[in-house]
Amino acid sequence: MKVHPKRGALFCTVMDCGAVGKEKIRIDEEQGVMSMERTFRYRVYSQYLKERYEEKVYKIPIQLPVTCPNRDGRMGLGGCIFCGEEGAGFENLSALMPVSEQLQTNIQYIRKKYKASKFIAYFQNFTNTYLPLEKFKAHILQACHEDVVEIAISTRPDCIRDDYLAFLKEIKERHHLNISIELGLQTVNYHTLKKINRGHTLAEFVDAVLRNKKYGFETCVHLILNLPWDDRDDVIEDAKMISALGIEQVKLHSLYIRKDTMMGRMYENKEFEMTSMEEYVERVILFLEYLHPEIVIQRLIGRAPEENTLFCNWNISWWKIKDQIDAWMLERDTYQGRKFDYLNGKALRKLQQLSCSFME
Numbered sequence: 001m002k003v004h005p006k007r008g009a010l011f012c013t014v015m016d017c018g019a020v021g022k023e024k025i026r027i028d029e030e031q032g033v034m035s036m037e038r039t040f041r042y043r044v045y046s047q048y049l050k051e052r053y054e055e056k057v058y059k060i061p062i063q064l065p066v067t068c069p070n071r072d073g074r075m076g077l078g079g080c081i082f083c084g085e086e087g088a089g090f091e092n093l094s095a096l097m098p099v100s101e102q103l104q105t106n107i108q109y110i111r112k113k114y115k116a117s118k119f120i121a122y123f124q125n126f127t128n129t130y131l132p133l134e135k136f137k138a139h140i141l142q143a144c145h146e147d148v149v150e151i152a153i154s155t156r157p158d159c160i161r162d163d164y165l166a167f168l169k170e171i172k173e174r175h176h177l178n179i180s181i182e183l184g185l186q187t188v189n190y191h192t193l194k195k196i197n198r199g200h201t202l203a204e205f206v207d208a209v210l211r212n213k214k215y216g217f218e219t220c221v222h223l224i225l226n227l228p229w230d231d232r233d234d235v236i237e238d239a240k241m242i243s244a245l246g247i248e249q250v251k252l253h254s255l256y257i258r259k260d261t262m263m264g265r266m267y268e269n270k271e272f273e274m275t276s277m278e279e280y281v282e283r284v285i286l287f288l289e290y291l292h293p294e295i296v297i298q299r300l301i302g303r304a305p306e307e308n309t310l311f312c313n314w315n316i317s318w319w320k321i322k323d324q325i326d327a328w329m330l331e332r333d334t335y336q337g338r339k340f341d342y343l344n345g346k347a348l349r350k351l352q353q354l355s356c357s358f359m360e
């Protein structure tokens with residue numbers, strides 16, 4: 001995210017996860033994935049966007065005056081135990097500004113500064129489908145700007161419903177733009193989901209992903225790989241579940257702890273231990289190894305405001321941690337999908353190999 005020096009207008013450029021090395025990956029064709037040449041050790045989002053839209057695309061964050069059913073008492077109270085009052089959009093323009101104005105302000109600035117011509121309207125903060133359908137429609141229609149190639153909507157799995165998706169499909173066809181849905185999950189471990197007070201379980205997440213698919217939208221899932229109650233087995237299961245569901249994109253975060261949260265109080269009372277930075281790096285690499293090689297990686301580590309923060313990224317710049325991930329992957333000669341061999345009848349493949357070796 002960057003702040004306009006004078007107007008305070010805000011925007012974020014597409015996250016560039018970086019690229020390392022050059023690998024050839026061969027995936028068993030029985031799993032339905034053809035052999036391919038891989039230029040990166042993981043599938044980089046910025047590269048994916050360039051392939052899709054044939055130029056650099058800029059994300060414009062938009063804030064709606066919405067809250068979250070896990071905060072207002074309908075599904076839960078107090079929200080996820082790590083979630084602060086601002087949700088995720090601490091750098092956005094005011095939610096009181098109409099969507100068209102937020103979009104126009106930032107498009108004008110970015111277009112001039114970067115000669116940009118294609119944009120993603122990103123409804124980022126809190127739960128952007130958690131409002132009556134007619135109001136939702138009115139906001140989304142304002143985002144259908146001629147230079148917007150995609151509308152990305154961040155929401156919760158329990159706020160995905162057919163009539164909202166049907167409207168988005170209509171928008172997609174009428175305005176010739178793509179729709180992507182970002183879903184918070186954080187972990188597939190449903191015991192941990194309970195501990196962090198998500199207010200939904202894995203089933204609602206699976207339902208939301210399948211519904212998005214039915215309407216032809218891509219899903220991006222948010223995961224925190226170092227929640228205190230999760231271990232490396234959970235991280236592997238995260239990757240396997242995301243791959244098995246055919247999810248298209250992933251955003252990874254390390255745990256960030258704010259002062260004004262339940263997790264902040266637990267952290268100050270030493271009720272859990274934070275994993276080391278090295279452990280986080282190991283978990284990211286493990287996750288990538290088990291992940292389907294075609295899934296796009298939007299982010300390997302999150303960023304957070306310094307204000308009101310008790311813990312963020314071990315006081316190390318996010319890009320240094322990303323460099324460490326890249327360096328270790330290169331050193332170990334590993335890559336996304338290296339251990340992706342578990343779908344479509346792994347045991348039967350083994351059985352086949354065994355009978356072939358008997359026949360020799």
Ligand code: SF4
Nearest residue numbers: 068070079080083126
């Ligand atoms: S679902 Fe998102 S906005 Fe709602 S409480 Fe959890 S982190 Fe915060």
